[in-house]
């Protein structure tokens with residue numbers, strides 16, 4: 339499917355209900371994972387979205403959930419953990435992200451991460467930790483393309499630090 343406008347990060351929004359559900363269905367069909375989230379979202383998407391807006395408390399730290407959208411098309415999600423706990427400093431790091439299965443392999447993973455780094459700078463972070471499964475080639479390549487510097491492997495996860503260029507131009511408010 340062609341996108342009518344370049345995707346951008348946005349707070350979770352009800353305008354992408356249909357495409358979010360399609361993406362989640364495709365992801366679960368691909369990985370065989372639990373469909374609990376899908377059922378909850380389908381039952382009451384407004385509530386599902388409201389629960390994800392603003393600064394949340396996840397993994398014991400403040401966290402922001404952002405969706406990568408083009409018009410009403412949902413493409414993926416990026417979560418920023420504003421701080422690290424000792425556990426997150428080992429694996430997990432500051433950023434989690436994913437692109438819906440039908441949209442993978444077209445550069446969106448690399449770009450959502452780049453857009454996420456802009457948000458990290460806005461939050462005042464000067465460097466961020468990312469970790470990914472040692473066999474997650476796509477994520478490793480996306481991280482390296484965004485300036486990731488390898489910092490060893492812990493519990494089967496490769497660790498990378500990305501320095502946030504504080505002088506680089508930011509984007510406008512979300």
Ligand SMILES: CC(C)(COP(=O)(O)OP(=O)(O)OC[C@H]1O[C@@H](n2cnc3c(N)ncnc32)[C@H](O)[C@@H]1OP(=O)(O)O)[C@@H](O)C(=O)NCCC(=O)NCCS
Nearest residue numbers: 435436437442443444445446447448469470475476477479
């Ligand atoms: C990781 C993920 C976000 C990448 O998204 P994507 O849209 O496919 O990423 P891109 O298209 O930007 O591809 C990034 C790089 O990986 C390569 N790539 C993409 N899919 C690949 C695959 N299945 N196997 C190997 N390499 C792959 C691309 O060629 C590109 O490399 P290049 O820039 O050197 O050519 C996506 O696979 C995903 O959501 N995975 C599940 C969740 C996840 O693993 N998140 C990361 C947690 S750390």
